[in-house]
Amino acid sequence: MAPILAVTDLERAFYSEIYETRETSSERRTPSVSVRGPRAFVSARTAQCKTATGRRRQVRTYAYKSVYGVERIASMTEPALLHLDGPATMNRLDEIRKVYATAFPGNSVEDHQWRTSRQANSPGFETVIAQLDGRIIGFVYGLPLAAGSGWWNGLTPDPGDGFTAETGTRTFAVIDLAVLPDHRGQGLGRRLMDELLRGRHEDRATLATDPAETDNQAMYDRWGWRPAGQVPGGEHETSAAFDLYVIALRSDPDATSSSR
């Protein structure tokens, strides 16, 4: 559900207006009814509001009727999704690192800094950040596997000829996906992933999960990713072993097949 923000006087006035509008108009006459997810939105408007700290902010306010029959009003600012190349990622690495440290509390931020600095200098590296009020609240990034990449080294079971052959343009590796806890469960993780992969030109994408992260694995499974096997973890990596996943980005049905 959308986060319900602190209600300012201006927003309160807007809410009353919506309530009045709703009370005097039938569901049929409401012009912008559309059903998205579990809620029926009845109205939406962007307004300038002042936050508790006095900053001006554009707020998109939605009135909706929940499936449970309880009318509620929520106001939220939609996070913007922004693409960053390697140098732009390096410029915002301090902010990204803070989100990383919160999302992966058991991992070393020094190792993350070391890895990401190297990766961001590689051709084709790309990040998508979710930004709200100028603050990064989530990110995903990755890079194409170079010819001769060690990504698949030690893969078991043996996937068969050709599966691990990289050309620099065949496979995009998603390295990290993270959303701050307060913003989870609203589809942002999925949006970040979709936004990153939507513009990629590679045939397929891959990612690595800690074998103990069964919730994440189930999530990737629901998102269409398929297990490709397990590899051992290396120095500066976050797990002793990784379960690798793949997904086809093109219509080519062989993109994730081991017989390619």
Ligand SMILES: CC(C)(COP(=O)(O)OP(=O)(O)OC[C@H]1O[C@@H](n2cnc3c(N)ncnc32)[C@H](O)[C@@H]1OP(=O)(O)O)[C@@H](O)C(=O)NCCC(=O)NCCS
């Ligand atoms: C994984 C992560 C990025 C998901 O972010 P998010 O914004 O919550 O993602 P979404 O809202 O798109 O939800 C993702 C899935 O998790 C499910 N989910 C979200 N919150 C949930 C909760 N509290 N309980 C159960 N399932 C939940 C959603 O139903 C969704 O599944 P679906 O797309 O099949 O419906 C976020 O939880 C995170 O940062 N985790 C810590 C870092 C991490 O583990 N990253 C992945 C490493 S492989």
